[in-house]
Amino acid sequence: MNQSTNKYTFKIFRYDPERSPRARYDTFSLEVAKGMTVLDCLQAIKASQDGTLSFRRSCRSAICGSCAMNINGKNDLACHLQVSLLGGRTVTVDPLPGFPVIRDLVVDLEEFYRSLERVLPWLVRSSPFPDKELPQSPAERDRIDSAVNCILCGSCTSSCPSFWFNTRYLAPAALLKAYRFIFDSRDEAKGERLELVDDRNGLWRCRTIYNCEEACPKLLKPNEAIAALKIEALKQSV
Amino acid sequence: MRRYRYRWGEGMWAYIFHRVSGAALIVYLSMHIWVIHHIQEGQAAYDNLMRIMDKPVFRMGEAALLAAILFHSFNGVRVACMDSRFGMRNYRATFWLVFAGSAVLGIAGGMAILFAGK
Known part of the structure; x- marks a missing residue:
């Protein structure tokens, strides 16, 4: 050739x-x-x-x-x-x-994985699981569709100036993961997760710089997930 | 230092300008309170200070202050809108809108401040 x-x-x-x-x-x-x-x-x-x-x-x-x-x-x-x-x-x-x-x-991605762990990145249910499957409607799946596609490459978190200056900040990847479960219709730990991200080192450290959106190789929108979480946290607090 | 070599986009500039203009406003407010407190020393002392404040260097400072106030206000509205999920997809365009608006009004207002009473 x-x-x-x-x-x-x-x-x-x-x-x-x-x-x-x-x-x-x-x-x-x-x-x-x-x-x-x-x-x-x-x-x-x-x-x-x-x-x-x-x-x-x-x-x-x-x-x-x-x-x-x-x-x-x-x-x-x-x-x-x-x-x-x-x-x-x-x-x-x-x-x-x-x-x-x-x-x-x-x-060294130690801090990256530690921030992910802080948002409980797994399905939490107190209700018993059904025998076969836990169905979701297409609309319920659509809500988390893009967040599910995160491959945890760290590009977004690494591009975030708020994370550069404070590695305790949860940063975009962990917040996107939190969004993925908070808005998952099958999950039952929404309140607990919202409390975890509604923190000075959580949601509110996002300065809307949006490097994360530009950096994501999967074209996901961590910035939009963070904005949705901010609104959800406000709703919970009033 | 590698992080500072990250490609600087509109979001980064908006953040930096917002921080710098915010810091400038804090400095101005402190100076303003210091100037105002001279009223208690009598009219002559205050008038004397006002004559100093009328010098070109301070007028230029006022013009720069106006630009900082304009950018900080407009960008504050922009950030609040984006946090409310409004205009997120157009964050680059809205930065330039805020920047251009602040520049035009800042230059016009700055000219008025610099040449007022001339």
């Missing part, structure tokens, strides 16, 4: 605390074929130029969320972002901002 090729420069964040406490950028030149994603390029660089380059990846299908990183200043999944869609011939790749870097493009 005859594919047109182009040379791109990759400027990649490097950090290995076992070798040096200082971070740096390494530059790699790569011939990029049509359709290649940023992840394809990182794998090619690792295979042919520098085997020590570290990054997370798994499904290569924008489903697992492992390869979320900051590409040309914006968070995205390396596996679904094609290099040809980026402007210019230089691609700058950084680890997700706001999280501590473990090595190169690998970040």
Whole structure:
């Protein structure tokens, strides 16, 4: 197959605390074929130029969320972002901002998962489960449809300036997860969850910057979920 | 420092301008109370202070204050609307609307402040 090729420069964040406490950028030149994603390029660089380059990846299908990183200043999944869609011939790749870097493009997501745990990310019911299934009407499902599709890549939380300055803030991903269960017709812990998010480190720390909406690779709207939760929390308090 | 290299969009600028204009309003209110309290020192002292306040540097400060008040007010309404799920999808356009409105009214009002009585 005859594919047109182009040379791109990759400027990649490097950090290995076992070798040096200082971070740096390494530059790699790569011939990029049509359709290649940023992840394809990182794998090619690792295979042919520098085997020590570290990054997370798994499904290569924008489903697992492992390869979320900051590409040309914006968070995205390396596996679904094609290099040809980026402007210019230089691609700058950084680890997700706001999280501590473990090595190169690998970040420590401990705080991210801890914030998720705080909103009880599972179905809570005190009523007995029916024998076969717990049905929902299409309208009830529609209400949570987009929130269910979150792949927990961390792009939204990492893009949020409120989270950068206060990692105790629940941040968009956990608040979207809270929305997913609070508005789930089968769940019975709405009041408890609303109390958890109606907190100075919860809903009200959202400053409507909306980086989260731009960053979400699944085109979800954490900002709209947060606004809906704010209204619900107000309704509960009056 | 990596986080500061994040791509700056309209939402980030709206947030920064809102914070800076809010801080400017707090500084102004403190100065205003300090100026007003000179009334108790008698008319001569107060008139003397007012003459100082009429200098171009303070008039320019008043013009900047007007711009800060306009942006903070308009953006405050914008944020309240978005928190009420109104205009969320158009948050970029509404930022530019707020910015342009503040700039036009700020420049017009600023000219009036700078050249008043001239």
